[in-house]
Amino acid sequence: MRAIRQNLALALVLIVFSGLAGCSGDSGGEVLADTVQLESGVEYIYLKRGSGLKVDTGSHVTTHINLIVGQDTIWSTYAEGEEQFEFDAKKTSLIKGFDEVVMYAREGDRLLAIIPPELGYGEEGAGDVVPPNATLKFDLDFLKVEEPRIFLSDVLYDKLKAEGAEAALAEYQTFKYDSINYNISNREWFVLHRKIMRDSAYQDAIVIWEARLAERPDLNGYYNMATAYDSLGQQDEALRVLETSLTSGADTTGSGFIKRYIDRLKSK
Numbered sequence: 070m071r072a073i074r075q076n077l078a079l080a081l082v083l084i085v086f087s088g089l090a091g092c093s094g095d096s097g098g099e100v101l102a103d104t105v106q107l108e109s110g111v112e113y114i115y116l117k118r119g120s121g122l123k124v125d126t127g128s129h130v131t132t133h134i135n136l137i138v139g140q141d142t143i144w145s146t147y148a149e150g151e152e153q154f155e156f157d158a159k160k161t162s163l164i165k166g167f168d169e170v171v172m173y174a175r176e177g178d179r180l181l182a183i184i185p186p187e188l189g190y191g192e193e194g195a196g197d198v199v200p201p202n203a204t205l206k207f208d209l210d211f212l213k214v215e216e217p218r219i220f221l222s223d224v225l226y227d228k229l230k231a232e233g234a235e236a237a238l239a240e241y242q243t244f245k246y247d248s249i250n251y252n253i254s255n256r257e258w259f260v261l262h263r264k265i266m267r268d269s270a271y272q273d274a275i276v277i278w279e280a281r282l283a284e285r286p287d288l289n290g291y292y293n294m295a296t297a298y299d300s301l302g303q304q305d306e307a308l309r310v311l312e313t314s315l316t317s318g319a320d321t322t323g324s325g326f327i328k329r330y331i332d333r334l335k336s337k
Contacts, residue, residue, distance in 0.1 A: 113181060127158060130156055
């Protein structure tokens with residue numbers, strides 16, 4: 070179960086699950102209202118009503134979740150020792166049906182959401198775990214809902230577009246320790262990287278990573294910096310960055326992806 074959970078958790082950041090049924094968290098709670106059907110085809114039922122903060126765009130949400138396909142529990146975080154599932158509403162990339170239904174919840178709610186295939190994994194399914202055209206069910210317990218914060222990637226991207234990479238980094242210095250009002254998680258740097266690369270602003274990506282890696286050496290950061298050099302056709306610089314990562318990274322565990330990238334560059 071743990072291996073399946075880890076694989077799905079990785080996929081969730083791209084899309085999400087489906088689930089409910091008698092798992093570690095008993096899903097047979099009292100239904101407090103009739104089924105609500107949204108215009109999109111998503112349905113949900115409250116199993117418990119809370120009185121906490123309502124989910125809003127950008128809220129950081131912590132949940133327990135059962136994921137069920139058919140009668141099979143595919144993934145659960147209710148079991149003792151399992152990690153809770155956390156996401157930023159409408160900011161973390163999740164499946165459409167999940168994105169929609171969580172906006173109707175608040176802290177303390179527990180609801181059963183039913184997601185039709187076209188708003189879930191669709192015709193492709195999710196690997197060997199979720200079959201094609203599967204209806205997804207979620208038993209979601211909203212443990213904590215936090216006030217929306219300003220996202221580092223949004224602020225720095227807008228500043229970079231308007232005034233350049235150096236101005237964006239200067240802006241970062243003004244709020245880098247303010248985790249109450251800003252979402253400054255490491256993940257935000259990778260979101261920013263994707264935005265910059267999408268614009269083909271490869272040199273800006275290099276400037277950003279030079280500053281970030283001086284502050285927090287990270288294998289994935291070195292990898293992304295190397296992709297920017299590679300995109301500029303500067304394979305020697307990309308190799309230098311990758312080789313540096315193997316000695317300078319804060320944690321080189323799982324560095325196989327770096328070594329494979331090095332091999333690909335050397336074979337060009």
